[in-house]
Amino acid sequence: MRTLILITMTALLAFTTACDDDDANNTSNTNNTSNVNNTSNVNNTSNLGYCGDSLVKGDEECDDGNFQSGDGCSSTCTLEYQCGDGVAEFTEACDIEDFRAQTCVSRGYLQGELYCDDTCTLDDASCTDDATGLDILAWYKLDSLSGQEYNTATSTNLCIPHSLNEGAGAIIRQYPAVIGSGIFFDGSFDLRGFMDCGPGYNGMEQLTVEAWVEVGTYPLDLAMIVSSVASYDATGLAFYMGLNGDFKLEAAVGDWDNVAVSSSNIITREWHHVAFTYDGTEIRIYVDAELDSTTPHAVGAVPTLDSASSRVYVASNYLQNMAETEHFYTGGLDELKIWSTARTAEEICADAGGLFSDDTCHFSFF
Secondary structure, three states: OHHHHHHHHHHHHHHHHHHHHHHHOOOOOOOOOOOOOOOOOOOOHHHHOOOOOOOOOOOOOOOOOOOOOOOOEOOOOOEOOOOOOOOOOOOOOOEOOEOOOOOOOOOOOOEOOOEEOOOOOEEOOOOEOOOOOOOEEEEEOOOOOOOOEOOOOOOOOOEEEEEOOOOOOOEEEEEEOOOOEEEEEOOOOOOOEEEEOOOOOOOOOOEEEEEEEEEEEOOOOEEEEEEEEOOOOOOOEEEEEEEEOOOEEEEEEOOOOOOEEEEEEOOOOOEEEEEEEEOOOEEEEEEOOEEEEEEEOOOOOOOOOOOOOOEEEEOOOEEOOEEOOOOOOEEEEEEEEEEOOOOOHHHHHHHOOOEEEOOEEEOOOO
8 A cells, every 4th residue: 555655646746847847938927928928018009009000109299090191190100291381280370371260359359460470370469459440339358357347449338247136156257258258147046147337328320239158047038148228118228139038149229029039049058159230220130150130120220318327237137227137147258349330241250250251250269
């Protein structure tokens, strides 16, 4: 029996020694692709990348998935562009007359021309806020941090912020907007933020009112964006522009009952440029600088209001020396402009910061 056990143990020892000898050549350690040559570690292209894999990695400036040059990305994955070829691309802010659809207005000015220097850098030194020679009555940038909002077009009609309940958050400054910053007005029952902008605008032969809006919530009846009124009687309205409970833009001149309404809905939580013009015979409504609807409206000149009682209110309405409690606007507001002329579609596009071509307004913001 002892001899059998000894033979068995000797066999096991020999087998174990043979297994240990496998350490030197075991592919699970030295040559195992899961360790040394594993493409997920050492040679993994998902970490290092290579030119032509459509992934910009390492020192690559671009990678369009091919090895061709002359298509914007070279065969060595470097950007290909040339300042002065008239096409603004890649890191160029502009190129000759290509300003990437930017204008002086889109950069926060009232008017002027942009230029592009020989390094394809944008030059806005000729842009200006000067309203000399323009038929503009009001331009409220709505980006002031002071307690007042100035009329940048003239020295009249300074706006004073208010809220009926004087609650914090009724008016939020530096609200992110399309052109710089704007103001968010909370027109809810417990806050009701608005601005009083002084005596009413009235008596003009023609009129244009425009603004950028980001509607927060719609009212049950009518939320005023801007109004110039003295009372609800037949002689108490100069004009208003607002939003009704059907998600439409609404405007009127001198008549509370004969109003113009947009055919398009103004979508909430999106910035839209809204405007209306009045030429003495009809009201034209524009949404995003495109003509939306035309409504006959022959009331002659914009009615003259009693200067002692008339007011201009932003984000609310005015009635008998107090803010109308049911017509507050909730949402963002920016670049409110009032003109004493009926602007054309091309002019409205420019006022909104767009470029007009092929009867269409093109924006750089979207």
